[in-house]
Amino acid sequence: MSLHPPRTPLLQSRLPNVGTTIFTVMSALAAEHKAVNLGQGFPDFDCDPALVDAVTKAMQAGHNQYPPMPGVPALRQAMADKMLALYGLRCDPGTEITVTAGATQAILTALLAVVHPGDEVIVLEPCYDSYVPNIELAGGVPVRVPLTPGTFRPDFDRIAAAMTPRTRAILINSPHNPSGTVWSAADMQRLQDLLAPTDVLLISDEVYEHMVFDGQQHQSAARFPGLAARAFIVSSFGKTYHVTGWKVGTVVAPAALTAEFRKVHQFNVFTVNTPMQHALAAYMANPAPYLELSAFYQRKRDLFCEGLANTRFRMLAGEGTYFQCVDISGLAVPERDLPDGDFCQWLTREIGVAAIPLSAFYGNGFDQRVVRFCFAKKDDTLREALKRLARL
Known part of the structure; x- marks a missing residue:
């Protein structure tokens, strides 16, 4: 018998600055206080029953074992058809489309595939909370460039100034979480011109591609040959079909980039849920659900x-996504002067509505007196939240 008690070895964290996310904190607080949760970005309504039926049919048809590593061929073909129809990009489903375990895995895998220790990756803040930890896990150096405060439009002079010989990639997101800003064709053209003389890669997070309002058009990197030739284009079935818990997405990239992507993909996830891939492939035969999604969410907005x-x-202007940002500085309550994170906790406890502080999307916690609501909720849920918020 050992004379020494069991001992857990000490370790050095790969992510020493990462703790519990604000989304987990606010969702737990919302549950504790029975608040209407407009914080975390997922629907509180069901998906189309026909999609669930398609999963059942796929299971009953025996699609329950490993699919091909890059994804079920029918689903990759359906994505190739969509990319051509919507964005004019002709891509080979065999060598240029990979099915992923959601968009977060897709982004991490892209970074692990192309970023070497010491490489710089430009991120535009405010940004989704996985971006910077993903870069750090790949051994890269995040270079934070702020979007223009208030409008959250890209500042190309600042982006250009941030580029160095060590810049390996830039990560963009449009429609943008958390602000709801949508990049214009002129923005994408400017980015294409900026990157043209470089070897900088593009990771384009387009998970809200089908949520663009007021007659605007989603400007995918796929529409711009100079961007598509250097891009990993990330999409999400979870966001598009109201099934965020399924965690299924895709990455479209040129064959040379896809080959490197799949080298990592096969070892960090290998493959993705088989019956759901078959179900999605069958469901995509009808484009109406994603073509009608902008109108669906615009009505809720x-x-x-x-x-x-x-x-x-x-x-603030809400051009896309299912998020709405608001400035709290005009509220007639003393709590408006709290740091935005503390304000969101007060709002959850005392008013009964959960929101997310915009400062959580900045590395330095930049507080602009702005919070983010999610309106991907039943109409009754939104009305109840509005009833409570009317007290302010």
């Missing part, structure tokens, strides 16, 4: 914003 118009919140 308008319902929510009409209600907020009766409060002292100042709404």
Whole structure:
């Protein structure tokens, strides 16, 4: 018998600055106080029953073992058809499309595939919380460039100034979480011109591609030959079909980039849920669900914003996604002067509505007196939240 008690070895964290995410904190607080959770970005309504039926049929048809490592061929073909129809990009489903375990895995895998220790990767803040830890896990150096405060439009002079011989990639997101800003064709053209003389790669997070409002058009990197030739284009079935828990996405990239992507993909996830891939492939035969998604979410945005118009919140432009950002500085409550994170906790406890502080999307916690609501909720959920927010 050992004379020494069991001992857990000491280790050096790969992510020493990462703790519990704000989304987990706010969702737990919302549950504790029975608040309406407009914080974390997922629907509280069901997907189309036909999609669930398609999964059942796939299981009953015996599609329950490992699929091919890059993904079920029918689903990759359906994605190739969509990319051509919507964006004019002709891609080979055999060598240029990979099915992933959601967009977060896709982004991490792309970074692990191309970033070497010491390489710099430009991220535009505010940004989704996985980007910087993903870069660090790959051994890269995140270079944070702020989007223009207030409008959250890209500042290409600052992006150009951040580029060095060590820049390996730039990570962009449009429609943008958390701000709801949508990049224009001119923005994408400017980026294409900026990157043209370089070997900088592009990771284009386009998970909200089908949520663009007021007659605008999603400007995918796929539309721009100079960007498509250097891009990993990331999409999400979870966001598009209201099944975020399925964790299925895709990456479209040129064959040479896809080959490197798949080298990592085969060892960090290998492959993705088989029956759901077959179900999605069958469901995509009808494009109406994703073609009609912008109108579906625009109606929810308008319902929510009409209600907020009766409060002292100042709404920022919401051009896409299912998020609405608001300025809290005009509220007639003393708590408006709290740091935005503390304000969101107060709002959850005392008003009964959970939101996310925009500062959580910045490395330095930049507080602009702005918080983010998610309106991917049932109409009754939104009305109940608006009823409570009317107290402000």
